[in-house]
Each structure stands twice: as structure tokens, then as C-alpha cells.
Amino acid sequence: MKNRTILFSLLIGTSLFADVKKGEDVYKANCAICHTIDGRGGLGPDFNMVSYKRTKEEIASYAKDPYSLSEKFGYSANAMPTLPLTNQEFKDVADYVSSLVKFKVWMKKRKDIKKELVKVDNNSSKLSS
Numbered sequence: 001m002k003n004r005t006i007l008f009s010l011l012i013g014t015s016l017f018a019d020v021k022k023g024e025d026v027y028k029a030n031c032a033i034c035h036t037i038d039g040r041g042g043l044g045p046d047f048n049m050v051s052y053k054r055t056k057e058e059i060a061s062y063a064k065d066p067y068s069l070s071e072k073f074g075y076s077a078n079a080m081p082t083l084p085l086t087n088q089e090f091k092d093v094a095d096y097v098s099s100l101v102k103f104k105v106w107m108k109k110r111k112d113i114k115k116e117l118v119k120v121d122n123n124s125s126k127l128s129s
């Protein structure tokens with residue numbers, strides 16, 4: 001199992017999943033005091049909302065340089081501090097934020113519900129015939 005995971009990572013040429021996991025750690029240590037991920041909101045916008053409207057690249061570049069980008073992103077003032085993280089950490093945390101898109105999770109659940117409905121339909125047609 002472990003070997004297969006390693007092989008998979010080699011095949012796709014990058015450790016996608018590790019990035020998201022590392023990004024979660026970066027988030028917890030550096031962003032969580034201002035940005036929530038459950039819609040509650042804090043000093044900064046909730047990251048679920050951010051993941052809908054921004055690309056990974058946008059998130060990484062804003063995190064890296066909020067001072068220069070705040071106007072471009074529609075803010076009249078910049079309250080987010082410039083954080084002393086590495087480029088890799090900005091990239092990882094952006095991957096993590098992008099992975100939060102709840103709508104896709106919801107869509108997936110809907111598909112499962114549809115499958116269940118089809119099952120129920122099949123059963124009831126069996127019963128009636």
C-alpha cells in the first residue's frame with residue numbers, strides 16, 4: 001500500500017497530497033487566527049469563500065504580498081500582515097485553501113444520493129412486478 005502511494009506520487013511527478021497536508025499545517029500555524037474555514041469569519045475572509053472565487057495562484061500571491069495586492073483584490077485598505085514564510089509554504093497553503101471548495105463535496109454527495117434513489121427505484125419495480 002505504501003509502495004503504491006510512492007509509485008503514484010512518482011508517476012504524477014509531484015506529491016500533490018503532501019502539499020495539501022503541509023498546507024494545512026501552515027494554515028493552522030499562520031492563518032487560522034484570522035481566517036476560518038467553517039464560514040464563521042474572522043478578521044480576514046473565510047477560506048471556504050476564498051476557495052470559490054480565487055485560483056491557487058491568486059491565493060498564493062495574495063498570501064505572499066497582501067500589501068501590494070489588496071487594492072487589486074477589491075479592498076480599500078490592507079490589514080493582513082506580510083508573513084515571513086517560504087515560497088513553498090505559500091504554495092502549500094494555497095493548495096490547502098483551494099482544496100476546501102465545499103460545493104464540489106456537496107455535488108459528490110448528491111451523486112451518491114442519486115445512486116441511492118436509483119437503487120430504491122429498482123427495488124420498488126421488482127416489488128411491483
Ligand code: HEC
Pocket residue numbers: 026027030031032033034035043044045050054058059060062063066070073075077078079080081083093094
Ligand atoms: C492578522 C490577521 C491575518 C493573518 C494572520 C492572515 N490574514 Fe489573510 N487576510 C486578513 C485580512 C484582514 C484580509 C482582508 C484584506 C486585507 O486586509 O489585506 C485578508 C485577506 C486574505 C486573502 C484575500 C482573500 C480574497 O479572496 O479576497 C487571502 C488569499 C489571504 N488573506 C490568505 C492568507 C493566508 C494564506 C494566511 C496564512 C499564511 C493569512 N491570510 C494570514 C488577515 C489575516
